[in-house]
Amino acid sequence: MKRAVFLDRDGVINRLVYNLETGQYESPYCVKDLVLYPYAARSLIKLQQRGYMLFLVSNQPGYAKGKTTLENIRSIHEEIHHYLTGNGIKFTGYYYCYHHPDGIVPEYALKCRCRKPGAYFLREAEIKFGLDLVNSWFIGDQDTDIFCGQAVQTRTILINNIHSAHKRGRSFPDYQVWDLLSATELLLKQPFK
Template sequence: MSRPAIFLDRDGVLVEEIFYPRTGEREAPLAPEDVRLLPGVAPALRHLAAADYALVVISNQAGYAKGKASLRALWLAHERFVALLAEQDAKLDGCYYSYGHPDGIVPHFSGPSLDRKPGPYNVFIAAAQLDLDRQGSWMVGDRQTDVACAHAAGLRPILITSCGKASGHDGDLIRAPDLPSAAEIILKGRSRAA
């Protein structure tokens, strides 16, 4: 039987974005030593998993396409992320990354790609591979691309607002300052519906 999922953006929702002086930007961790979980993430994931939600990361990781990091460094950052969650007894059911970017400089990782948000491709792949019920699922992210992906995939979006990237004036959009608050909204809504 299919179960619902919480689809999660990674950077700015689960892990801190890092300021890199060489780029002058806050962005996804480009090395494993830069990966730090945001406060309250592991307990929030445990609560959602206990409510029988699958937990699936859907994330654009353009560091390689933009020439900022090797694929190996990005993979090691992913492994560190999973290890930090495991240290706090939290685990994910799947992680789906897009390594391309429309303005990338690395051949075969530059230009349009199906798996990059706001497109819903990785949501559809995850739902098929993990037998997920998209109708009862949510997307939690910190950018309008996450909201657009949620709408395209038939998910309910929650926009994380703490990092200042969340913009837009959709009055019906649910907003939360962080993942623990988003988890509370999701779980309260589920208990009311039961």
């Protein structure tokens, strides 16, 4: 059976961006605001070389909330995909949820099944690729990431990104670290169950 690492995107692979309107750090909403962490590619390569399938699992409600366009969201994705591919990294799946229950764009303003902490995408990947979830991992910087992984019995690593501190504190991850590189090194040291 194949093992997977499910990764959150914003605050894990790329920097969070200060939003003047909300006074919070949020997703990048245009390509010029996208900054990947310098250790992201190096970390992902290590996981891939160890045989883990990589999946991105990201909530992107920016369009649903009227903060950006779908074109911008797609361009940011394309930029990330291009960068990763150029560095020899292959994500088996990119799972994005574009919905939000309080959105203002009618087609996307709904309570969906795919928004984290919902584990819809993880179940989909499990079935499609025959994953061994108990020996798989979820890495993210918010409680919702941890809840998502735990809902399907993956192990979990919480990244204590200072800019998302207000989105943590209610979950009990297996491990906590400061960034993706530390998460990767820790993960690769753990024996299989």
